[in-house]
């Protein structure tokens with residue numbers, strides 16, 4: 148019996164998995180849907196959703212239609228990102244020069260626009276995209292923002308537009324800042340979003356996490372959790388501890 152072309156492709160895929168192991172398996176398996184804003188995920192899940200293992204925080208167009216920005220707002224974080232406009236805007240700080248033996252004090256050096264060879268760094272790529280949008284010559288760059296609230300615990304903060312960028316002189320050096328605005332439209336890939344979602348202050352998320360002991364507030368499950376804002380949609384009041392809860396996927400499905 149002659150195998151169909153589709154079957155041969157399956158045999159080939161199986162051979163590649165056996166030959167190259169898990170790395171190849173990740174590359175050829177179907178990409179799952181991304182989480183909803185507020186969902187708690189691991190770093191591995193994030194990489195699977197995006198189809199990449201990220202080695203830097205800024206990733207311009209890591210996929211054909213969007214980039215990825217990683218951030219941490221912990222006091223120990225090396226960058227100073229801010230949340231503004233009641234959670235609808237992030238002021239994202241650019242990246243530092245690459246660490247090397249010749250640059251031992253990168254935190255005191257200007258954040259770079261170009262590499263030595265002349266190409267644009269991630270700062271430069273996002274800065275150019277922000278200027279193009281501001282000048283009306285292109286649509287805004289889209290980025291998905293993932294935030295690490297504590298070691299190994301990540302949250303998907305949603306899809307944002309890069310609407311502005313500038314270089315800010317600090318006392319000891321120049322840094323890049325980018326204004327990211329939360330998209331009010333659904334994510335174009337899987338049309339999932341939450342009309343009630345806003346980026347919550349990290350201290351608040353940590354308090355909720357501690358209060359709930361990292362578990363669903365209704366059933367106690369520790370799987371597929373999501374930070375859920377219980378305020379009415381469109382509320383202009385900053386959510387308080389009582390307005391936020393952790394719910395698992397099963398409990399969330401019963402809300403809709």
Ligand SMILES: [Zn+2]
Pocket residue numbers: 363364365366367368394395396397398
């Ligand atoms: Zn639950």
